[in-house]
Amino acid sequence: MAIRLHGREASSAARRITAARILEEAVARGGTVSADDLRGEDPTTSLKGHAAGLTRTLTRALQEGWLPEGIESPVQGIGPGYGKVQGYRVHADLLPLFRAAVLSQPSERRTRLSTEITDSNVTWDAALASKTLGVYKLTTDLDAASILLQRLAETGLITETTPGNYHRPNIRKN
Template sequence: MRIVLTIEEPNDAFQADLLALLAKHAAAVELDTEWTLERAGRFYQAVPKRAQRLLREAAVRDGFVSDEILREELDGKNLRGHAGPLKRALERGVREGWWPEGMQPPLGPRGPGFGKVKGYEMPQELVSTFFQAIAKPQPAGDGTPTLER
């Protein structure tokens, strides 16, 4: 049996009852943790401009944006603070009910370990989804640039 359920803006009592029911049947419940166009678009809109640029660059560059590309705009300064808003937006999405807990982060830092980040990488299976979601015209007409590969 497969049941697909979408609940927008549930009240607290309903949400608590539903979560209790799901917990009771947890062994048979499989959460949909796939990035869809809608989820990717909402995630992109939920992060600040600097993090949007990071996602946009990764999507345009087939999943990897190097530290040099990002530092061009920063006059060689460090990249500290780029990944934090991504993590917070992912956590916010769980709290707001935009997606379930367990969603794969769409982007992560790459480097030698401790020290300077050498770039940010998006899993290859997410590149197309995020590219399409970011390139899609935004309903508010916020001036998001058209993406080109």
């Protein structure tokens, strides 16, 4: 099924599962992403081995001295310890750090939100950003949506008019 929003189609097809996507989905959803959310419409999609990129990155960061010795992997599989994972979780104490880093990078969430903002004449806040991304099946909690809006303001696409409220610079408030 496809949804039309502002004349564009939002595909409900599953996106490719990668370590980066696991991390992005977890931080955008408040720290946890379920296996079903990653699999999308195909419940037979395997998640086996997709978190390996995170392990390789952590290993390199430890070797280079970027992270302190003994730090655990910031992303943990959720499940009984055998069989299929039920999802992934980012440690709560590391969530703010990863949110700032991950949501600052180019992503489908940023691209979709940028396009929606460019095509609109409304004042944006975290609730509207989260709702809009939800149409594209890019679930985003309010904290993550707020960070995305702040990052877009840093690019000059939008201007913060009052705390937490943004609009395009060329749009006048009534």
